[in-house]
Amino acid sequence: MALVRESLAVLLDRMYAAYMSRFKPLDQTARHNLIRVLSEVQAGMYHQLLGDLSFLADQLFPDTATGDYLRMHWSDRVPPLYAVSAVGQAEVKGVPGTAVPAGLVYTSASGKRYFTDKATKIDSTGKAEIWLQAEEAGAASNLASGQKLKLSSAIPTGLSSEAITLGSGIVGGVDEETDEEYLSRVLLALRNTTRYGKIGDFAAWAVDSSADVSKAFEFKNFGIFGALLIQVVSGDHFNGITQVGNLSVVTSYIDSVAPPVLYTVRTPTLRPIDMTITLLAAESSSENQSTAEQRIKTYLNASARPGVRYTEGSFRDAIVDGIKISWAKVELTNGSHGEFTTTILEYPVWGTVRFAVK
Known part of the structure; x- marks a missing residue:
């Protein structure tokens, strides 16, 4: 968060309230010694001051800064990526020839709002395809195909109050990148100037x-x-x-x-990799099964790309470490001859994994 310098009047009110909360001169017997009151209020002031200085000390340097301060250090060389609004098509019904104006607002079942930015007309079949844009940026506004939307603005005469998403739905909404993701792009840009x-x-x-x-x-x-x-x-x-x-x-x-x-x-077609992993009975614990899954995910995260080729042996080698898991057998249930291959138009992803015991 940014450091905010409060006005003198606000600080005077805060200090007065802090003293009065500790020292009550109208009481017959003061609850606290006056020196004690002064020391506690002063300690609170210095504690806040030191906290602000500690925060600023981190924001002064590009490698320890966070949030907006981090982006101010690097934004002239690596533009930050902010949240993006989802867009997509939906179908509305109505009387042929009815105008569908721009600015109509639709609401999803989750409460997210979407608006039309272009005007159109209902065709002779009583339908029209409209473009909708999410009012709120971020991934939470994405909608799958076939989802129903209710018209929340004034309903024009001859137009249905319901719309249904078409095609791939309302997509493209993404959240703002995290500090870690931004820093990784900064490091990549510094290495490749x-x-x-x-x-x-x-x-x-x-x-x-x-x-x-x-x-x-x-x-x-x-x-x-x-x-x-x-x-x-x-x-x-x-x-x-x-x-x-x-x-x-x-x-x-x-x-x-x-x-x-x-x-x-x-964007490639996603192809799941389904497999059966066999472990020794003495090593087939839930912990080792979770470890095997994490090791395969780590392997995929480092090696997956369109046009890749995997073998059962490559997944087995990723699992076995000779300590926790001394032996394993991997069978690719949707592979061919012990291999799983993709074209450059396909991307391998984590599929269904089953465990067996030897």
């Missing part, structure tokens, strides 16, 4: 484009024109991988910083 379109630069620009993009990958000679393919995903293997909702934001940012290169931005 020159970006002009070399290998890895487009992926780095994609990560810088939106807080929704956690990882990006480059693939050359994609399609009939040999364009550069940039695949982007959101999240991690510990908390879950999702597709990036608003690819136009990523493309717009790359257009603004990259040289004129033919490229395309996509």
Whole structure:
């Protein structure tokens, strides 16, 4: 939080209230010794002062600053990524020819509000597709396809009070990046001070484009024109991988910083990896099962990318350490001949894992 210097009048009132709470001159017998009252109030003042100084000491240096102070140190070189509002399409019904004005407000079952920013008309079939934007930025405003919305503003004549989300729903809403995520981008920018379109630069620009993009990958000679393919995903293997909702934001940012290169931005199809892990009976505890899962997630988080190839042996080696888990067998239930492969249009994610005992 920012340091706020209170006015002298406010400080006088606070100090007077602090003294009066300890010393009551109207009582027949004072509850506290006057020196005791003075010492306690002075101690409180110095405690607050030292707290403010300690806070400012952290904010003065780029590697210990937090929040807005951290971003003020680096924002001229690494622009911060703030929360983004979700957008998407919905279907409304009504009398053919009825105007659907801009500015209508719809509310979801969770209480989130969405508004139309463009006017349209009900077509001859009695339907219209409208674009909705979330009033509140952040991931909490994302809605899946088929969700119902209620019109909370005045209902125009001839228009239904209900809308249903279409396509992939209302997506693209992301939360502001954390201090840790921002610092990791700062360190990456410091290590790579020159970006002009070399290998890895487009992926780095994609990560810088939106807080929704956690990882990006480059693939050359994609399609009939040999364009550069940039695949982007959101999240991690510990908390879950999702597709990036608003690819136009990523493309717009790359257009603004990259040289004129033919490229395309996509988000890959997510392919879950299902497996059965067999442990020794003496080692098949719930703790070891949890350890095995965490080790596989760590392995996936470090190695997963579109076009990757995994074997049963690679997952087994990630699990066995010779101490807690001395032996394990991994069977890929949705693999082929002991292997799990993806194309450059697919991304491997954590699937269903079952445990067996030998």
